[in-house]
Amino acid sequence: MTGPVIDLGVLRHGAEPDPDPSPRLSRPPRANGRRLRCALVLLLVLVTLGAAAAPPPRRAVVTLPVPPGADVLVDGDLLLSIESTGASTLRRRLAAYRLPEGVPLWQAPLSAEARYWGLTLLDGMVLVTGYEIGPGGRGTLTIALDRATGAYRWQQPGSGTELADGNLLLQSGGEGEPVGLRVVDPCCGTVRWQVPPTADVEIQHAGQRANRVVLYRRNGPTEVRDAATGAVLARADLRPPGQGPLDFAQVLGDLLVTMGGEPSTVTAYGLDRLDRRWSVTVGPVEFATDCGVVLCLRTGANELWAIDPTTGVTRWRSDRWRWGWSYDGRLMVSADGGGPLERYLVLDALTGRQLADLGQWQLYQLGVGGKLLGTRRHPDAGVLVGELDIRAGTVRVRDVVPAATGECQAITGNLLCATPDGSYQLWALPD
Incomplete structure (x- = not known):
């Protein structure tokens, strides 16, 4: 079934006019033509009545035995749920259910009292x-459990990022x-290399995995290290002129972008050798992100700047957009929406020209690099x-999920949503 398409921001020409609108003469209809038309009308009536009498197709909906307030993650045919074990919200367990039936498979207590917020699948x-x-104690920690059985494997301080070699980087x-x-082997938590807490950290990714790490100090040198071995690849003092403190550094593609000094200056360095590429004064910067053919800077003056990553030249700037990111070769930006919703638009990245207004949504992505789904209350x-x-x-309308509150998670071919009573239901999306 193909849903209707809401065409936003795309101009279409009207239908071509009849080149000869003058009335035409035709011979009177013959009797056999009338009989044929009557037969076609009767057939159409019968098909319509038959379709109306047929029961509507049943929706594939599964109610899952997950308690209200749980944090959930779906991985293939497995639903994982962080659930409270009693009166204390700090005592939690991890429960696994098989999809699509929702059959309980195992549950395991989490070994520390904590406010848990992240679930990641890695190497079983x-x-x-x-x-x-x-x-x-206090601080971020990661607990590893076996995916198949829930058996406890190890516990380490920090939150994790997968490396290109399959190991785990914990910050x-x-x-x-x-x-x-610290970099650990995910099978057993064995430490491969580590650095004590002496600096701030930025990570360069190759796809979805960490490739290199940058350790920078506000009043000291900056290092680029190989994420797999910890070897130092480049080292330099990147503090602004006058030796003032370095406010922040951020990896954007193959560049390391820093900000600091008076007036506030953004400077770009090549990540391989930490060689200076360009510098631009923009005032205080709240964040920077890779927007494809440009770099996006959000300034303290509530402006979004688009900077050429090669030269540092400002392509455009606007106070209409909150933030931006690259997707499918286009630049998506957001503006204030209503309540939890954001308004999303598509721009030409090099000029800032608006190409489409996609409306207000909560966004979900179907896997890495997958389709974008949006939800909003009907x-x-x-x-x-x-x-x-x-x-x-x-935007193509895919479905209307009648018993949902809007707290959803997109899964390939399905949507997992909370219901008004706090339970979760899994809805199969139509094609």
Whole structure:
């Protein structure tokens, strides 16, 4: 079944006019033509009545035995749920259910009192990340459990990023504290190399995996290290002129972008040798991100700047957009929406020209690099589901999920949504 398409931001020409609109003469209809038309009309009536009498197709809906307030993640045929074990919200367990039936498979207590917020699947393990606040200590930690059985494997401080060689990079600290690094084997937690908490950290990714790490200090040298071995690849003092503190550094593609000094200056360095490429004064910067053919800077003056990554030349700037990112060769930006919704638009990255307005949605992505789905409350109840085609600038309505509150997670071919009573239901999306 193909849903209707809402065409947003795409101009279409009207139908071609009849080149000869004058009335035409025709011979009177013959009797056999009337009989044929009557037969066709009767056939159409019968087909319509038959379709109306047929029961509507049953929707594939599964109610899952997950308690209200749980944090859930779906991986293939497995649904994982972080659930409370009693009166204390800090005592949690991880439960696994087989999809699509929702049959319980196993449950395992989590070994530390913490506010858990992350679930990651890696090399047959389930990595549960949270912030420990119990009597055993304070700080971020990761617990590894066996995906098939829930058996406890190991526990380490920090939150994890997968490396290109399959090992796991764990970062501890943050939130104004120096970040410590350790790389461990996911099978058993064996430490491969580590750095004590002495610096802030940025990571370069090759696809979805960490490739290199940057350790920078506000009043000291900056290092680029190989993420697999910890070997130092480049080292330099990147503090701004006058030796003022370095406010922040950020990896954007093959560049390391820093900000600091008076007035506030953004400077780009090549990540291989930390060689200076360009510098531009823009005032305080809240964040920077790779927007494909440009770099996006969000300034303290509530402006979004598009910077040429090769020369540092400002391509355009606007106070209309909150933030931007590259998707499918286009630049998506967001503006203020209504409540939890964001308004999404598509721009030409080099000029800032608006190409399409996609409307207000909560966005979900179907896997890495997969399709974008948007949800929003339907006026009559439930949740409207749309598929966003960024390159075409269109939204195709995929479904209306009647018993959902809008707390959803996209899975290939399915949508997992919370219901008003706090339970979860899995809805099969139509093609």
